[in-house]
Amino acid sequence: MRIGIGGIWHETNSFVPEPTGLARFRAYQYFAGADLVDALRGTGTELGGALEAVPRAVPLFFGAALPSGPVRREAFEAMLRDLAVRTRAALPLDGLVLSLHGAMMADGHPDPEAEIVGTLRAIVGPVPIAVTLDYHANPGPALAGAADFLVGYRTYPHSDMAERGAEAAELVLRNPPVAHSLLRLPLLTPPATQEHRAEPMRSILAAADRLRAEPGVWAVSTLPGFAYADCDRLGFAVYVAAEARAAERARALAAEVWSRRAAFTAELSDPDDAVREALRERSKGPGSGSGPVVLVDVADNVGGGAPGDGTAVLHALARQGATDAVAVLWDPAAVAAAHASPGERLELRIGGHSADLMGPPITVRGRVDRRGPVTYARAGAYMRGQQVDMGRVAVVETGFGKAVLTENRVAPFDDDHLRAVGIVPEEAAFLVAKGAIAWKSGFGGYARKAVYVGTPGYCPADLAQLPYRSRPAPMHPLESVGRDDLPFLPFPPLVEDGH
Ligand SMILES: [Zn+2]
Known part of the structure; x- marks a missing residue:
């Protein structure tokens, strides 16, 4: 055939x-x-x-x-x-x-x-x-x-x-x-x-x-x-x-x-509360398990089409004095600046460049590790064997941890993208994952806890924030759906009045 x-x-x-x-x-x-x-x-x-x-x-x-x-x-x-x-x-x-x-x-x-x-x-x-x-x-x-x-x-x-x-x-x-x-x-x-x-x-x-x-x-x-x-x-x-x-x-x-x-309801914390919760979890000590706390930046979900340069979680990490975090950020201009500048240490303004919604940028200073172009094959459960091109990369040692700046957008569908630049993700205190659930195929096996963060971005969990123009209406949970809107369902009693 x-x-x-x-x-x-x-x-x-x-x-x-x-x-x-x-x-x-x-x-x-x-x-x-x-x-x-x-x-x-x-x-x-x-x-x-x-x-x-x-x-x-x-x-x-x-x-x-x-x-x-x-x-x-x-x-x-x-x-x-x-x-x-x-x-x-x-x-x-x-x-x-x-x-x-x-x-x-x-x-x-x-x-x-x-x-x-x-x-x-x-x-x-x-x-x-x-x-x-x-x-x-x-x-x-x-x-x-x-x-x-x-x-x-x-x-x-x-x-x-x-x-x-x-x-x-x-x-x-x-x-x-x-x-x-x-x-x-x-x-x-x-x-x-x-x-x-x-x-x-x-x-x-x-x-x-x-x-x-x-x-x-x-x-x-x-x-x-x-x-x-x-x-x-x-x-x-x-x-x-x-x-x-x-x-x-x-x-x-x-x-x-x-x-x-x-x-189908999501519970999110604002960025400062989320980082405080993550810090509390880490301070519990070894008895409460090992592995990083994952801060899930749901609205800047790269696997949902968002740019991956949102800084809300990074600002909160810096404000709360967190250290040993790892965060990947799509920032081709910062990568170019890092590769063009001499010296072991740099000051850069990173992230928040694609739109005001994703900013403001955050200023970081520290030792820089320039790499690239970096390519790898996914080794985990998501599209195993698929080749990924991160472009050039600059890893900056900031006050809050490692900022992994990439030339191409990188989704947390695996953890190979961190290993490819010499980072051992299990050893991080906090991982910032720009996704909703997809990060679990990479980090889920060793994360001690996940905290879902309500950040600004193009994939908010609160769908009422979105300026829809073409979707059908009514739709649950944004409007009240009546039994006339569900003519194909076999048992109308499931539809309550109102919500
Ligand atoms: Zn999908």
């Missing part, structure tokens, strides 16, 4: 002003043909998993960028054109496995993933197409209609990408006859409430597992979605592909999700 594999992967934060051009994709993941196989075979990625299941798959094109602002029209169109040209040249194909994030927003293209699948469908004809989606996907009916199977991640922090890629490939190979149902609940949830091992997602995923174990059920996804992509597809998505009763099963699963909506 000739199964084509490829995709375009981007999680778009519509509130980030800087658009994402083709250079951001070329700098992250951009492969075609044999290069795609060389780059992804054996990795813990969706297409790595698909290659395990279909060893002689036909590689097409795959482009991915780190989550960031809206994708430029010409970048999206260039990648889609490349994918289409290579798909046409590979004909005849017996099926497609596509790795699409599912929360992309592209200028001039209102539903990019549906357009990708629709374009390729017109080329390959009525052969099975399976699409892998991130846990943070916002799939719409056009995507579900164009694809034969949707297969969403079941983990957050994400660790099952290769399994989902293999599952998608197996569905294409078997191509069972199914009906599918995609439901969108008017439920907005911030990432900090979506961890798969914690409630309410633990129970929701268990319900999905039970459904998947029923005979004739071939694909089930429960996707909490990405609240920072401002579009009419926002919400919590439930997808079922089954030989019979797909719609009824999806409705029952959606009712299960809806009944747990009140549990």
Whole structure:
């Protein structure tokens, strides 16, 4: 069987002003043909998993960028054109496995993933197409209609990408006859409430597992979605592909999700309270466990498209007299200044440069360790084997600890980015993680405690702060949702009056 594999992967934060051009994709993941196989075979990625299941798959094109602002029209169109040209040249194909994030927003293209699948469908004809989606996907009916199977991640922090890629490939190979149902609940949830091992997602995923174990059920996804992509597809998505009763099963699963909506709440501390709590935890001494306290800077979540140069936690660390922290900051200008200046010690104003929201910058002085360019392969559970380019790096020994300044944005999906610059993260007193939950795949194994910090940024846990323009309304918890807004739920008594 000739199964084509490829995709375009981007999680778009519509509130980030800087658009994402083709250079951001070329700098992250951009492969075609044999290069795609060389780059992804054996990795813990969706297409790595698909290659395990279909060893002689036909590689097409795959482009991915780190989550960031809206994708430029010409970048999206260039990648889609490349994918289409290579798909046409590979004909005849017996099926497609596509790795699409599912929360992309592209200028001039209102539903990019549906357009990708629709374009390729017109080329390959009525052969099975399976699409892998991130846990943070916002799939719409056009995507579900164009694809034969949707297969969403079941983990957050994400660790099952290769399994989902293999599952998608197996569905294409078997191509069972199914009906599918995609439901969108008017439920907005911030990432900090979506961890798969914690409630309410633990129970929701268990319900999905039970459904998947029923005979004739071939694909089930429960996707909490990405609240920072401002579009009419926002919400919590439930997808079922089954030989019979797909719609009824999806409705029952959606009712299960809806009944747990009140549990999607995040508790955050302001930066000074958070640092005080972290200092108290450290002062408890060795009896209370070892390892760093993680200060989770949720609103400057690099994996959610935020820039990664927010200074709110750093100012609090400095104000509270904390020492031995490690914080990564995206600051290409400071890196350039550090590399251009002579001497062992420097004074720099770092961070807070991308927007006033992320500042003000903080002045640091100390010994500097210049490195780079630094590249490494992820060794942990997130996209194991994926190559990452940090650009040049400057590590400054500041009063509060090590400030790791990077030329490229670096997400805390692993801890290899610290080891790559000679830092042993287990030995830090405090780690500042610019993420919500994803940092757990890197630091979760040895962190003694996590404190979630309410910082300014583009991924606030308080979604009421966001200037939405295109999302549907009403949505829980921002508005009151009545039973008329949930016509597909099988038992209206679950909907209370008011909130
Ligand atoms: Zn995600």
